Amino acid sequence: MARTSNMLTILLNVLTLLLGILLLTGAIWTSVHPGGATLCEKTFAKPYLFTGIFLVVLAVIGIVGSCYKINSLLYIYSGVLFVMIVGLLAFAIFALVVTNKGIGKVVANQGFKDYRFGDYSKWLQKHVVNEQNWDKIQSCLIDSRVCLSIASAKNLKEFYRTHLTPLESGCCKPPGNCGYLFVNTTYWVPPKSGEIADEPDCKSWSNDQKQLCYDCGSCKVGVLNNLRHLWRGFAVMNFSILVFVVVIYSISCCAIRNNHQEPQPCHI
Structure with missing residues (x-):
C-alpha cells in the first residue's frame, strides 16, 4: 500500500x-x-x-x-x-x-443585443476595465483582430441582420444612436449635417482599423460580457x-x- x-x-x-x-x-x-x-x-x-x-x-x-x-x-x-x-x-x-449578472437587451430588428455597464457587477467594472488594465486589454483585442471576423454586408439593412457578438457590436462599429452613416462593416462616416450625439463613444469612434471603437465604453461592456462567460x-x-x-x-x-x-x- x-x-x-x-x-x-x-x-x-x-x-x-x-x-x-x-x-x-x-x-x-x-x-x-x-x-x-x-x-x-x-x-x-x-x-x-x-x-x-x-x-x-x-x-x-x-x-x-x-x-x-x-x-x-x-x-x-x-x-x-x-x-x-x-x-x-x-x-x-x-x-x-x-x-x-449580465443579461443584455435585444435591439429591435438587429442581430445583436444592447449591453450596458449596469448589467455587470460593480467589482468587474472597477477592477477589470479600469484605466490601468484597459491599454493591455485593448492591445489584445487589436492583436486578435476581432473585427476582421465580421462578415461583409452590402448595406446597413443587411448589416443589422448580421449576428454580432457583444464584443464585435461594442468594438467594431459606432453606437447606433451616434448617427454615423454605413460605408462598410468597419468604416462609418459622420452624418452629412456634421452633428453626432453628444456621447463619449460617438467621439471615440475612428475609421483607423487599429482604433475603431476599441476605446469606447461599449467595447468595455463587450469585454465584460466575454469575461463573464469565460469566468463562469x-x-x-x-x-x-x-x-x-x-x-x-x-x-x-x-x-x-x-x-x-x-x-x-x-x-x-
Whole structure:
C-alpha cells in the first residue's frame, strides 16, 4: 500500500513537472524574444513564469518526498495542496458571484443585443476595465483582430441582420444612436449635417482599423460580457480541477501515513 501511494504521487508529480517546464519555456521564450511577442503575449509572460516555477518546485518536493519517503517534505507538499483546494473553491464561488449578472437587451430588428455597464457587477467594472488594465486589454483585442471576423454586408439593412457578438457590436462599429452613416462593416462616416450625439463613444469612434471603437465604453461592456462567460467556464472547470487536487491530496496523505520511519529509496 505504501509503495502504491508513493508511486502514484511520483507519477502525478512527474506530469506536473512537465507542465511546469512547458510554462517556463513559453515564458522564457517570450522574454528572450521580445521583438517576436505582442504586448498581449508579454502580459501573460509573468503569470506563466510564476505558475511554472510554482509547479516545478511543488512537483520536485512531491517527487523527492515520495521517492525517499521523507515525510517532512510530504507534509509541506500536502499543506500546499490543501491551500490550493481552499483557493480553487474560493475562486469558483467568487467567479460565480461576480458573473451572476449580465443579461443584455435585444435591439429591435438587429442581430445583436444592447449591453450596458449596469448589467455587470460593480467589482468587474472597477477592477477589470479600469484605466490601468484597459491599454493591455485593448492591445489584445487589436492583436486578435476581432473585427476582421465580421462578415461583409452590402448595406446597413443587411448589416443589422448580421449576428454580432457583444464584443464585435461594442468594438467594431459606432453606437447606433451616434448617427454615423454605413460605408462598410468597419468604416462609418459622420452624418452629412456634421452633428453626432453628444456621447463619449460617438467621439471615440475612428475609421483607423487599429482604433475603431476599441476605446469606447461599449467595447468595455463587450469585454465584460466575454469575461463573464469565460469566468463562469473557469468556475465549472475549477470544480473538476478541485476534484483532481483532492484526489492527489488524499494520495499524499496516504503516502505519509504508510511510509516507514526510516527513509528508503524507491525503485522505479
